Amino acid sequence: MSDTTSAPSRISDAFWRQPTILLLLLVTPPLLWLGIVYLGSLFALLAQSFFSIDEFTGLVRYEFTLKTYAELLRASNFDILIRTIVMASAVTIASAIIAFPIAYYAARYARGRWKAVFYLGIMLPLWSSYLVKVYSWKLILAKEGILNWFFETLYLSWILEAYLAIPVVGGNSLSVSWTGTFLVFVYVWLPFMILPVQAALERVPPSMLEASGDLGASSGQTLRHVILPLALPGIIAGSIFTFSLTMGDYIIPQIVGTSARMIGQAVYQFQGTAGNIPLAAAFAVVPIFVMGIYLTLAKRAGAFDAL
Amino acid sequence: MNLDIAEGEFFALLGPSGSGKTTCLRLIAGFEQPTSGSVVIFGEDATRVPPYRRPVNTVFQDYALFPHLNILDNVAYGLMVRGEKKAARRQASEEALSLVALAGFGGRKPSELSGGQRQRVALARALVLKPKVLLLDEPLGALDLKLREQMQTELKALQRRLGITFIFVTHDQGEALSMADRVAVFDRGHIQQIGAPQNVYDRPETPFVADFVGSSNVLPAHLVAQLIGETAPASLRPEQIHLTSADGKLSGKVIGSAFLGAATRLELDVEGNSLSVLLPKAASVPELDSTVHLTWDKDALHVMRGPDV
Amino acid sequence: MHSKATLGLKVAAMCGLLFLHLPILLIFVYAFTTEDKSYQWPPPGLTLQWFGVTWNRPDVWEALGLSLRVAAISTVIAMVLGTLCAAAVARFRFFGRETISLLVILPIALPGIITGISLRSAFNIADIPFSFWTIVLGHATFCIVVVYNNAVARFRRTSSSLVEASMDLGATYFQTLRFVIMPNIATALLAGGMLAFALSFDEVIVTTFTAGQQQTLPIWMLEELVRPRQRPVTNVVALLVVLVTFVPILAAYYLTRGTETVAGQGK
Known part of the structure; x- marks a missing residue:
């Protein structure tokens, strides 16, 4: 029977008692990556589409508008x-x-x-x-x-x-x-x-x-x-x-x-x-x-x- | 519900699929955890003990042999993760393989074996760890009839020889009755009855048990009241009913008959209830739609007072 | 049902296959042409000279080096994230499970230009300067799905009772991972990694938005297509790119051959 005191063994026990811990460990890294890098970027894009360009200066005006659409x-x-x-x-x-x-x-x-x-x-x-x-x-x-x-x-x-x-x-x-x-x-x-x-x-x-x-x-x-x-x-x-x-x-x-x-x-x-x-x-x-x-x-x- | 299983016993969990028998086994193995209640194994509370620390091993329904390992390494797996020396592992595994009559098969892959052989490997893999309890989840379900009967005998002999507790899940009542020392009958998440096979068969406590174990007739309470004055349903085995001349205890109309080889089964309509009767081969079979009179020994009618009634 | 195909169907299917392959084969011929100013057909003569010229072009070597480094690192990241995600989706039932599988597929289900400009907007807003790592960020994101697809198919095919059997026989989660799960999913992961590598090595649309001044090999080729400098060198590079991408694809095919889900069906 496996040794009950070593760290891997104790972590393993915790996974068994609380499977949610294991699920969170699995799902958090990809979720963080896709959530921040990908979804974050999509929102950045969406946000940009509601800004407009100032016709005189050529700079982006960071105010909500539907003008661009x-x-x-x-x-x-x-x-x-x-x-x-x-x-x-x-x-x-x-x-x-x-x-x-x-x-x-x-x-x-x-x-x-x-x-x-x-x-x-x-x-x-x-x-x-x-x-x-x-x-x-x-x-x-x-x-x-x-x-x-x-x-x-x-x-x-x-x-x-x-x-x-x-x-x-x-x-x-x-x-x-x-x-x-x-x-x-x-x-x-x-x-x-x-x-x-x-x-x-x-x-x-x-x-x-x-x-x-x-x-x-x-x-x-x-x-x-x-x-x-x-x-x-x-x-x-x-x-x-x-x-x-x-x-x-x-x-x-x-x-x-x-x-x-x-x-x-x-x-x-x-x-x-x-x-x-x-x-x-x-x-x-x-x-x-x-x-x-x-x-x-x-x-x-x-x-x-x-x- | 409460279930106590004694040491060295061959115990069967019997019930239709979805009745909770497999969940019960998985609770004992530790694959699932109870939301309430506890699992105690040989006096020690195992409720919060993970499967890899329980003195219990399982033979899976699909055998769950590791496809990437050969037979010897499959059998030696438990010893390997335990940290046993290679030579000791090898010796113990080969012994376990000869115990299940598979000596010399160690070098093959699981995919090269037949269903029956895989089943034996699964058995050897569990037994090599010398568990105190062996759990078997429908272990014979995937085998054909002839092999199944042969394995039933072998398993029973093996259990007697090793003297360890076998807990056996099955939906086949014949299998449970022929192999087990005691049987627990499950239905819809509840244990209906626990007892020796003979007892469960002869003295079912609930209509479900009467019907599921050996397809007994269940007489409704009002009919029983009419017969013996007790208001409770009762079971009456088809083979214990005899046809008689006019002065029977009940009479009914023949609505069907089926020739079964060793016997003939009659389907009767008795005051709106259907009833089967098993006639010995020698008896003459009454015609369809004719009225027959029935009798039985006093002990044959068993009044049921189980929790479900 | 007659088991023989009609002639019309056979011809249509064969023509379709030829249509898919002839243009690529054409590249093989052009790499040897002696003509260096136009795309003349048939080639006036054949030579190996351009292979030597290409060998001595530092810009090609640099672009190739960058592409290989980006592909390698993106593949490693995608393999870790894709496998974790596949394990969670295949082994657990939880709230939002469907959403996660959708989220993984989204970066390739939406046109590459969307992923590209989204990342560029985000880099803009967050004031992140373009670098090697901005390229990797984009590549890893759309490579996750390739690894995920391969891994999830294998996880589903591997019976969950194997994991239970391992723990039943005394193995902890870590031992089960090492002795049972890894050996059973290794080829699927490797195949997924190969495909991710090929995908990253070849990617151009997202890369143009996340690369700044750096040139990966596809960006180098795009430049040559838009503003041709030395056509024969482009021909040779095109031939080499085809050969280099075939290796991981064939490897992935042989790794997963004979299993229910052969790698590469979901690019």
Whole structure:
């Protein structure tokens, strides 16, 4: 039997008699860190958004005002919000469409070695460097890059030119167009969509699909009425990532895209070169707000079980 | 509630799931602490003593073998944390393993053993510490029927040989009755009855015990009053009821019968109460909807005066 | 259900995988190109010359050193905090338990720019000058969740009766921690640590807000992307970054392979 007098032994006894002590010891350090560093910072941000900038001195006036939020509604700023939300939605929908077959194949058919191939095939792009991924698209979309070369070699350059002539989505070249920005977003966030969809599909028992076929459904009907509804929580879970990440990104549209800004860039520029921290803060509150609504809706749809 | 368990006894805590029998065991082991009351082990108050200082060891329902250690190290674990020398540990563990007929298995991992073998390892791991009391939480629940019966015999023999107290939690009344010296029957957090298996079986004190232990018939108080003039429910075992010609003590209508192999069970409707009767194989089985007359020995009807009545 | 996939599904799935990998593979080719002014495809020639040039660039070495130091320290902090949090959430039922798991996930559920600008505002208000430690503060915060996810999954899989069995056999809390809990969660912690390291090593969005004048490797790359100086060096660094991040990811995969929850699913 263990020695009853040594310090570790006495502390151990105290843990047993009063488990709350142990719980507090476990939970206090992470809670202090996240509470002070993270929540504290979020509150600092929120506080900043209620200050304003003095137009004459350019200094922050530390008085409560809603003026900064009103500025968000100015046409040029409001455009930024709308543009960002449209882009985030488009990226989310495209990711879901591309992700589904990969996730479905990986969940339902990949076995043994192929399972590992699919697993790593999704994990490695997910975890490999974000900047390198963006950079690789700069290489692909550049005028002298591989994509143009591909179209030229096949004598199809006219297709590309016709596409670039379309207003809004087109531009001088793909690397300075909205299409370019969109492609890179889809590429970079795609793994975040695949994984939750795959997780949701893996929980569908094969017998359920057999039952659907047994009851006379064609494979198309089974897909529409059985598989898609069951994959939906996974798609919603994935969309939380693709939507949120697109909304907050400022690097991709800066490197591949037009000069029109998105929320991330606005935040970055207002706090940096413009020195207007209150407006940057107010811009940053928009994604928090949108994500708050999104998460509430997603929670109701049961998406968190698929995370 | 109060529960006294004697030294060297094979004691069973019997009850359906959620009846409090496992909580009772966990209180004795020290995994849970009572909000009031006390746990006394061999005259010493253990209420505030942590599990690692109690002279009590447990065989868990899921065996709880350490997956990262081999069988020998699993068995030697208690001796290791106690600070025993390696050679002594090894010798004692190998002895304990041969006690449960697993000599030579020391080098394997728990995942390489069958359910029955894991169960024996769990037993050896607890016994190697020479506890004064061994707690067993549904230890046979995960085994198949044949293995379970074999282990029942072995456990009983082991307990007799070692002479230490076994406290055994089970929801299987057959297991409790066949193995235990005494049984405590639990229901909804209360002990309904404590006694020797024969006694609990023949003389249930509450309707719950009558029904749970061996599915006895429970006759409602008004029927008992009509029969023997006492206003209390009574138990009447199905196998102690006989069919008789016209002048029976009760009569009822046959509403069902089931062939059980060694016997046939009749379901009767007696003045709105359902009653089962076990007919020996040789007896002729009355037809459905026919009326039968029943009788029994005077002692068979047992009036219940337990706390729950 | 026919157990064979239709051709259409197979092709779509394979194309999807190729879409995920071809751009990264392209980086491998560009690192060897002889062309140094543009992104010309196909490369006019192949050379190993740029690896030598990169080797002799002190700014790359400095950025790499800073990134490794930040990643190492952030990982250690995240491992301690993430494990403590996972132990509390997996082993206890208490008021606010759900809130804690939400709080841990929040730094990666919200866009990185929010975490970044929040920290910057806080440093501003509290008058904290930018330093190595301000970078670490941010990185450790969003790395906690990676360790937490791995640890909590393992804690849940490890039966709570193991801890009870250990104490029943005479081990104190500390002995149980050393002889039972640690051996059972070690690989999950290591995998979580690897992923946290990879996450920190690669992070750029939060870092731009918390770094001041210091350059981590991703910040160095970002500078090169926005204002290219010597493209071939960037190509080589990009290739090296890909290879360096693959190591911890593969290690984490092999550490947790065969368990119910394979590491890395929640970045």
